Amino acid sequence: MISLSKGGNISLEKEDPSLENVHVGLGWDARVTDGADFDLDASCFMLGPNGKVRSDADFIFYNQLKDQAGSVEHTGDNLTGDGEGDDEVIYVHLGKVPQDVKTLAFTVTIHKADERRQNFGMVSSAYIRLVNKDTNKEIARYDLTEDASTNTAMIFGELYRHNNAWKFKAVGQGYDGGLGPLARNYGVNVG
Amino acid sequence: MDLLRGHRGKISALTTSQVIEVEILCRYKGKGEVDISCFCVDSDNKLSDDRYFVFYNQPKSPLGEIVKLGAQEANKERFRVELNRLPEFLKHVIFVASIDGEGDMSFLDSGYVLLTANGQELGRYVFKGKDFRQEKALIIIEFYRKDEWRFSVVGQGFNGGLSALLKYYGGEEETDTSASAHEPTPKTTAVPVPAPTPAPTPASTSTATTLSQNGQTASLKGVAPVNIALTYRRSPSVPKAELRLGCMVELKDGQKFMLQTLGSHLGHKDSAPYITAQQNSGQFDELTIYKPEQIKRLLLFTFVYLAPNFAKDFGAVVILKDKNGNSVRVPLLAPSPSQKFCAVATIDFDNKLNIKREECYFTNHQFADQHYKFNFNWV
Numbered sequence: 286m287i288s289l290s291k292g293g294n295i296s297l298e299k300e301d302p303s304l305e306n307v308h309v310g311l312g313w314d315a316r317v318t319d320g321a322d323f324d325l326d327a328s329c330f331m332l333g334p335n336g337k338v339r340s341d342a343d344f345i346f347y348n349q350l351k352d353q354a355g356s357v358e359h360t361g362d363n364l365t366g367d368g369e370g371d372d373e374v375i376y377v378h379l380g381k382v383p384q385d386v387k388t389l390a391f392t393v394t395i396h397k398a399d400e401r402r403q404n405f406g407m408v409s410s411a412y413i414r415l416v417n418k419d420t421n422k423e424i425a426r427y428d429l430t431e432d433a434s435t436n437t438a439m440i441f442g443e444l445y446r447h448n449n450a451w452k453f454k455a456v457g458q459g460y461d462g463g464l465g466p467l468a469r470n471y472g473v474n475v476g
Numbered sequence: 477m478d479l480l481r482g483h484r485g486k487i488s489a490l491t492t493s494q495v496i497e498v499e500i501l502c503r504y505k506g507k508g509e510v511d512i513s514c515f516c517v518d519s520d521n522k523l524s525d526d527r528y529f530v531f532y533n534q535p536k537s538p539l540g541e542i543v544k545l546g547a548q549e550a551n552k553e554r555f556r557v558e559l560n561r562l563p564e565f566l567k568h569v570i571f572v573a574s575i576d577g578e579g580d581m582s583f584l585d586s587g588y589v590l591l592t593a594n595g596q597e598l599g600r601y602v603f604k605g606k607d608f609r610q611e612k613a614l615i616i617i618e619f620y621r622k623d624e625w626r627f628s629v630v631g632q633g634f635n636g637g638l639s640a641l642l643k644y645y646g647g648e649e650e651t652d653t654s655a656s657a658h659e660p661t662p663k664t665t666a667v668p669v670p671a672p673t674p675a676p677t678p679a680s681t682s683t684a685t686t687l688s689q690n691g692q693t694a695s696l697k698g699v700a701p702v703n704i705a706l707t708y709r710r711s712p713s714v715p716k717a718e719l720r721l722g723c724m725v726e727l728k729d730g731q732k733f734m735l736q737t738l739g740s741h742l743g744h745k746d747s748a749p750y751i752t753a754q755q756n757s758g759q760f761d762e763l764t765i766y767k768p769e770q771i772k773r774l775l776l777f778t779f780v781y782l783a784p785n786f787a788k789d790f791g792a793v794v795i796l797k798d799k800n801g802n803s804v805r806v807p808l809l810a811p812s813p814s815q816k817f818c819a820v821a822t823i824d825f826d827n828k829l830n831i832k833r834e835e836c837y838f839t840n841h842q843f844a845d846q847h848y849k850f851n852f853n854w855v
Binding site: 316317318319320402403404405406407430431434435 | 480481482483484485607609610611615622626628629630631632633634635636644
């Protein structure tokens, strides 16, 4: 596994040439103190050359679990963090990603962070990671609790096409605003 | 630096000092007042040694690593924490505020926690009643080990108050009766007991080492049999109390055993664990190790029988002695007034027996097992 610094690029071919199926896992511990649950959400934006979604169908999240090509699949919303291991998972079959999609951006947000006045530092053991689904090898991980404590949303990283190969860029950039503003930023028509 | 709820970071990013002063104020407008205390928990988030609970009745930890400073003021406390001196098994230092009276934390007028080192302000977290709802006890801030000491501004709590908070950490709320245990033990004459079985005259080359600080180590060449004896005084404050001796052991082949000088777990000389426990009417109990080379690791312990807790004046000493008369003494210097079980020392073997002083107190055998991870099947 590689420890990521912000903006570092990893060539998946070099790092893990066998990569065909990607698993992006988001995990956190359920709240033990009293108060509103911590509800973290993993999402994926499928972006064209202009850095925007081609259509709203390219926004994969808890209310839209699959893309039309069947290349990206979100396994479902976890509202509390209950359970062992990854609490939310997005699978990507790189070979099925439409050619005009140049970048897959993965984000994590806290549901109703403003209203509930929560941030990642209040959540125990929150992380997001990128794994080779076939070998179970972890390629990148970001410790949200420790390293993004005062953030409420984050762009974790981007898988992008480069010379017919997929590369991963660890972005690790906190985002000021929730999933709505983030989606609008990627060109999604959010109601 | 202004700190926010949820804020985390490395202490080393704030200061080069490992001595941090923590001042907490909670201005409360409800009926009653706010008690502020500090305690440490282990890697399982458990309050396994309540000598590290620092509050008005116990103003410092055993070695003064945590000290409550200044006169008691309503709703306000100051603590000095020497992070680098805390025992390794303690992973979190937790500062809590709890309401003694009516209402909840939404009745707070305002409050803050201020961190300083060498008189310099490192950070300040300011909070208000509207930050909370029905919590009656709050974790304000904590220090924790993750590669190095870090801080976390928690600002979360429990509606059930201090008892709910402590229950989460495996502890119980201090009641008035247990608080009296912190008062000095009445001065009465302790009944001295004669020395244990006379030891063979030590050879001129034999060594005698006393381990008086936790973590300190010593070795015995391991010439079998190795005798381990417990001595202590009967305590007038708990006249019925007896101390018993025992060990949890994992052999090189993976087999695990627990032996003690009580009940039927007395071990075997000629088969695994090659250790026996001899009960001598509850006084001068002994263990004998016949094959030290079979030991992977061993936890030596003593526990209180026929009384609820250790007495301050037991003056207990555990002495390990090999066949050549080399000895290692482990005196118990800081008996926990509220616990029954004491992990005395850990032992492993690599051509010699390596003994490391622990003196760490637990509620019972099972909690100690959880900490040392022998993973016995408790029923």
